[in-house]
Each structure stands twice: as structure tokens, then as C-alpha cells.
Amino acid sequence: MTSIDPLATDASGALRPTKQRLAVAEALRTYDGFHSAQEIHSRLDGAVGLATVYRTLTALAEAGAVDAMRSEDGETIYRRCSDTHHHHLVCRQCGRTVEVEGPAVERWTKTMAEDNGFTDVSHTLEIFGTCTDCR
Amino acid sequence: MTSIDPLATDASGALRPTKQRLAVAEALRTYDGFHSAQEIHSRLDGAVGLATVYRTLTALAEAGAVDAMRSEDGETIYRRCSDTHHHHLVCRQCGRTVEVEGPAVERWTKTMAEDNGFTDVSHTLEIFGTCTDCR
DNA sequence: GTAAGTGCAAACGGTTTGCAGCCTC
């Protein structure tokens, strides 16, 4: 469903492998985890216009090549896909984040949705708390 | 840890129970689930200035009286704390919402958080899909 | 050659803030 190579969308999307797109894809490949468009733009040190970074990331997200989510402070952050699906456990004080997985939750949401006649199910789950350091 | 009444913050915060704050608190009490500041502002039909709604919601969130999270499209959304806790199953097309409960999920999030040393745990879970009518 | 991609700058939409007046304590 989602390709490993963000640019291997030849079939339908037909994204041209331009310098800029390659640079963005490379950045996503190199820097692990979630990053904002602005962050990527500045890591590329102006080599790619900010608007282009946004357009590229949006396109990649639509093509399913990257995951997008919102950070706590309102930025859209992206990471290259094909990690296992997981959720975030976030400290309210310091913002420290732990990734957690839960097959049971995945199953539950799916069942719950289908019992109600819903299809194409997706979900978001965030857990908030106070971590040991901040107690 | 979190008070039932959003304005019962007498001890430290000392929020004055003004007309506007009461209106916002009442709105949160009346309308279940998550709502954006703009939504609350328009539900109050201009009775409370937009800036004040933002300020009030921010204050309530800081006081721990309401939960805040980011919606998919970048708005900050709030809900009053301590409802009979349930989650929402939302149709992507028509917006129809079904409330679902899941003791197993509640337990799982709690365990997961505590295993990682987190306390004062809360969580948000939203399920998205396409409902029967919209297929 | 042509359509897709790019950069720039202006537009946008949600949120925050400065300031003068108002209201609660």
C-alpha cells in the first residue's frame, strides 16, 4: 500500500524526480523521526524553496509515502513511512515522548468501527501524563 | 487532580467568575466532545469576544479543567474533563458521530503509561471511517 | 514543445497580544 521509496509513485501520481524533490526525500531518509516542513527547509539550507518543501511534503503524504501528523504547537510534521504504526505517550510538562504500540487497540478500533457499519477505518490515539522526571 | 467545575480554581489560579467565563464554561458543559475556540465563540453568538474565548480556554486548559488537543486541520480543540469517558467514531464524509466506550482501551492506556513511569494519565482517541450511508 | 515543477511574494486562517476602558472583589 505504501512504497518504501517516496518517489516511486510512477504509476498514477507521476512525480518527477527533480533536484528539489530528491533533496526533500533524501532529507526524510536521513533524519529519522518526525520533522516539520520548516525544519527540512532549513536543513536543506535554502536549496529548496519553502513553498516547494510544503508542496512536496503534501504530495508525498497524499501518495502515502510519508506519514503526517500535527505537533502540539500546531506544526504539521512528517516522517518517512513504513515504520510500524504506533501511538504517542506525551509528558504534559516537558513534552518528552514515548512511542507505544498496541495490537489490541488496533483490533478494538477496527471492530468497533465495523460493528457500527464504518469502513476505511483509521484512528488517532494520544496518551498524556506526567513523566517520572517531572513529578 | 482536575476539578469538575472549570471555574473552581479558587486556591491558586483565582479565575474570576465573569459573565464571559461562565458562558464559555457553560458551553463546554452543554456541548459534549471536542470543540474549537471559534466554534464556541460562534455558538455563543458573539456574546463573548473571540480573544476572550481563546484566553479563557487557554486558562482552563492550564488549570487542568479542560483537555486540549489539536484537530486534524490545525485547530486547537477543547472538551471539559471528567465526562463519562467515551470516544468518538466519526464519518469522514457526513461527520456523523457515534460515541463508543471501551473499558479495555482505558485499561490499556493506563497500564501503558504507568509502565513508562507516567502518572495523571489521560488520553484521546478518535476513530475515523466512512459510514454506511456514505458508502 | 509542453506540461509539470519551482521560487517569490502576497494572501490566508487560526491564534496571540497591546492597549484603553470595564467590572469584580
Added chain:
DNA sequence: GAGGCTGCAAACCGTTTGCACTTAC
């Protein structure tokens, strides 16, 4: 009466878009 609270409008900040130019195919 004093300091918190409010409304308005302007400022902010991340993101999107219009447009003329460039580039991959």
C-alpha cells in the same frame, strides 16, 4: 479604588496560492 478581565484591532506564524519562469520528458 486597584487589578484582573474584556473587546477591538493589529501583529504573528505556519501554511497555501497566484503567477511568471524553468526544467524534465
